[in-house]
Amino acid sequence: MYATAKKNCSKTALRKEAMDEILFEKIERYLQGMLTPAERERFEIEMKEDAALREEVALHKQLMSSIETESVRQLLEQIHEENFVRETPVVSIRHRRSYTFIAVAASLALLILSGWWYINSQVSQPASLYAAYFSPAAGLPTTLSYTNDARFSEGMISYKLGAYAEAREWWQPLLQADPANDTLNFYMGVAALADEQTDGAINYLSKVVEENNSIYYADARWYLALAYLLDENKEKVKTILQDLSEEDGTYREQSIEIIKKITSDG
Amino acid sequence: MTTRTAHIYAYNDQSLYQGLLKNEPAAFEFIYKKNFPAVRQQVKQYGGSEDDAKDIFQEGMIALWNNIRSGTYQLREGVKMSTYLIQICKLRWMDRMKKASFRYEVKKASYTEPATEAEEIEWIDREEQTAFQRNFAQLGERCQDLLKRFYFMRQSLQEIALAMSIGEATAKNEKYRCMQRLKKIVLKQH
Numbered sequence: 001m002y003a004t005a006k007k008n009c010s011k012t013a014l015r016k017e018a019m020d021e022i023l024f025e026k027i028e029r030y031l032q033g034m035l036t037p038a039e040r041e042r043f044e045i046e047m048k049e050d051a052a053l054r055e056e057v058a059l060h061k062q063l064m065s066s067i068e069t070e071s072v073r074q075l076l077e078q079i080h081e082e083n084f085v086r087e088t089p090v091v092s093i094r095h096r097r098s099y100t101f102i103a104v105a106a107s108l109a110l111l112i113l114s115g116w117w118y119i120n121s122q123v124s125q126p127a128s129l130y131a132a133y134f135s136p137a138a139g140l141p142t143t144l145s146y147t148n149d150a151r152f153s154e155g156m157i158s159y160k161l162g163a164y165a166e167a168r169e170w171w172q173p174l175l176q177a178d179p180a181n182d183t184l185n186f187y188m189g190v191a192a193l194a195d196e197q198t199d200g201a202i203n204y205l206s207k208v209v210e211e212n213n214s215i216y217y218a219d220a221r222w223y224l225a226l227a228y229l230l231d232e233n234k235e236k237v238k239t240i241l242q243d244l245s246e247e248d249g250t251y252r253e254q255s256i257e258i259i260k261k262i263t264s265d266g
Numbered sequence: 267m268t269t270r271t272a273h274i275y276a277y278n279d280q281s282l283y284q285g286l287l288k289n290e291p292a293a294f295e296f297i298y299k300k301n302f303p304a305v306r307q308q309v310k311q312y313g314g315s316e317d318d319a320k321d322i323f324q325e326g327m328i329a330l331w332n333n334i335r336s337g338t339y340q341l342r343e344g345v346k347m348s349t350y351l352i353q354i355c356k357l358r359w360m361d362r363m364k365k366a367s368f369r370y371e372v373k374k375a376s377y378t379e380p381a382t383e384a385e386e387i388e389w390i391d392r393e394e395q396t397a398f399q400r401n402f403a404q405l406g407e408r409c410q411d412l413l414k415r416f417y418f419m420r421q422s423l424q425e426i427a428l429a430m431s432i433g434e435a436t437a438k439n440e441k442y443r444c445m446q447r448l449k450k451i452v453l454k455q456h
Contacts, residue, residue, distance in 0.1 A: 025442075059452075067402070067417045069332075069395060071414045077324075079294060154428060
């Protein structure tokens with residue numbers, strides 16, 4: 001008896017959940033403006049008559065918006081972290097009052113200070129110029145991917161999420177099958193560069209540049225220059241950027257800036 | 267092969283507006299990098315700290331994005347988006363200084379009021395959002411990831427399924443379950 005009752009009960013629960021899910025999808029489509037005008041009208045009449053439904057719709061709308069806002073907040077935090085936070089060692093001296101500790105703290109402070117000075121004096125050095133100018137190329141939309149290969153899209157999703165090593169793992173076998181593919185070489189190069197793997201980046205990007213009729217030609221030269229910058233190969237950087245600075249492209253101004261900076265440093 | 271998305275350096279106000287409307291991370295990053303230093307300098311000039319600057323700027327960014335989303339902010343000839351953002355951050359900082367005048371007394375006297383914009387700025391309710399942040403964190407990583415992909419990154423169920431190595435129907439059902447759990451958590455708070 002008990003067992004049957006329980007079974008019936010879970011059946012009802014299941015049916016209720018299926019109903020709830022249908023309603024859920026409907027609310028979602030309503031809020032996203034995906035209902036047909038007729039469906040919409042009917043749904044709005046239903047809402048007028050049903051206070052519980054109105055509440056459900058309002059809550060859903062609020063949650064959708066909050067999830068978006070929370071995602072933006074996390075994204076901003078991440079951007080800040082990546083671009084404006086310089087790690088400095090933390091020295092806690094609060095509970096240590098003896099002179100030795102103060103002396104230690106003072107010398108540490110001096111060390112940090114000179115470290116800071118050192119970092120500052122390095123700002124126009126090649127490696128930090130790389131950091132100042134590098135920002136990964138926008139990815140390709142995965143819905144309109146140029147190939148049906150799911151592995152390319154998978155890699156692109158990882159790439160867009162900033163998981164560059166993972167992206168490269170997805171693309172590596174594709175590149176082996178098609179070593180001259182400019183799209184693959186370009187994104188492999190930028191992904192390698194994002195992880196500061198200079199040799200890999202130079203290798204992939206050079207292939208795109210050598211081809212010179214690729215739609216990635218200008219982009220590939222820009223990133224190649226940044227790779228050489230990271231590699232502290234100033235001559236190569238200058239040669240590439242000189243060309244870019246004479247062209248009427250996206251990279252003109254930045255190229256001129258970098259040339260000026262590395263030239264003034266001797 | 268012709269469907270390349272705009273490069274990060276190619277943003278102008280028009281494409282930034284579209285980018286923020288579509289929640290493109292690169293658009294957020296572009297405008298953040300470009301304007302944070304100016305706002306930081308401004309806030310510090312009036313006695314704020316590095317953290318104050320970050321707070322104010324992020325609130326300003328969220329307000330800008332929100333106002334684009336709601337249609338309150340429209341692109342106008344001759345008013346750069348950067349100018350608008352820096353301006354609303356200045357307004358926000360001024361507000362905060364007024365509320366905590368004891369802390370910033372010294373600098374307050376030298377502060378000149380920026381010309382106020384006629385339009386309404388919808389600031390985020392910080393307490394409410396912090397409460398939501400806590401609630402959202404109570405969902406597992408997987409749910410958080412799935413919901414962010416769907417509602418923020420606007421990925422299709424197909425894309426989500428692909429990224430999470432599951433079927434499309436499973437993705438749809440998981441999204442439903444995650445939202446139900448989130449609703450429960452949120453309703454419990456009230």
